[in-house]
Amino acid sequence: MKLIILDRDGVINFDSDQFIKSPDEWKPIPGSLEAIARLTREGWRVFEMATLNAIHAKMHKAAAQAGGRIEAVFYCPHSADMNCGCRKPRAGMLNEIGMRYGSDLNGVPVVGDSLRDLEAAANVGARPLLVKTGKGEKTLAAGGLPASTPVFSDLGAAVEHLLTAA
Numbered sequence: 061m062k063l064i065i066l067d068r069d070g071v072i073n074f075d076s077d078q079f080i081k082s083p084d085e086w087k088p089i090p091g092s093l094e095a096i097a098r099l100t101r102e103g104w105r106v107f108e109m110a111t112l113n114a115i116h117a118k119m120h121k122a123a124a125q126a127g128g129r130i131e132a133v134f135y136c137p138h139s140a141d142m143n144c145g146c147r148k149p150r151a152g153m154l155n156e157i158g159m160r161y162g163s164d165l166n167g168v169p170v171v172g173d174s175l176r177d178l179e180a181a182a183n184v185g186a187r188p189l190l191v192k193t194g195k196g197e198k199t200l201a202a203g204g205l206p207a208s209t210p211v212f213s214d215l216g217a218a219v220e221h222l223l224t225a226a
Contacts, residue, residue: 062104063168064222065157065186068133070173070194071215072096072119083118089193091216096128098219105131107157132160149179154186171218175199182206189218 069075072092080086099106106129116133123130134153138144146152158165170181173194181188190196190211200211212218 062102063107063157063161063163063165064099064104065107065154065168065170065181066096066215067170067172067174067177068119070196071171071191075173075194080115083115086115086118088119088122089214091214093123093126093128095214095216095219096123096130097126098128098223100128102223105161107131107134132157148174148176149183151180151183154180154184158184169218169222171215173199175202175204178206178209189221191215191218 066072069080072088073080074087074089076085096106120130134157136144136146136148136153138147140147144150144152146156154165154170157163166185168186169189170177170186171189171191172178172181173191173196178188178190178199188206188209190199190205190209191214192200192211193214196211199205205211210218210221212221
């Protein structure tokens with residue numbers, strides 16, 4: 061099974077410092093839905109991690125209209141001060157994906173725009189990929205990325221790399 065895990069805010073859609081709280085606030089980054097469609101056509105199973113059902117319904121519909129499919133959505137419902145195991149950079153959410161789909165996450169690409177996305181990937185032996193959309197430019201400038209993390213302009217460029225390297 062070809063598996064890829066995508067962070068939502070800043071990778072698939074534009075991010076907000078106040079978080080995305082409604083379907084009206086959810087706006088796809090140009091090319092992200094087409095990148096998901098390309099992965100779908102090439103037999104990849106696409107997973108995304110984030111928040112609210114109404115936003116996700118809009119995201120699923122938009123991906124489907126572009127010819128793509130997001131397999132499932134995983135999210136952490138806890139606040140940062142709850143110290144849970146599923147909040148990135150901890151690996152609980154990624155481990156749940158691996159367990160649910162019977163997949164070893166070693167080497168599985170995880171596309172994110174923040175250091176915590178990349179650290180969560182590295183914590184399970186997955187392959188972190190940074191995109192410069194969302195918080196990606198700030199993440200890159202701050203440094204401290206996991207070793208050998210490739211950097212891409214956006215999800216489309218990351219997908220292009222994955223599909224041409226495969």
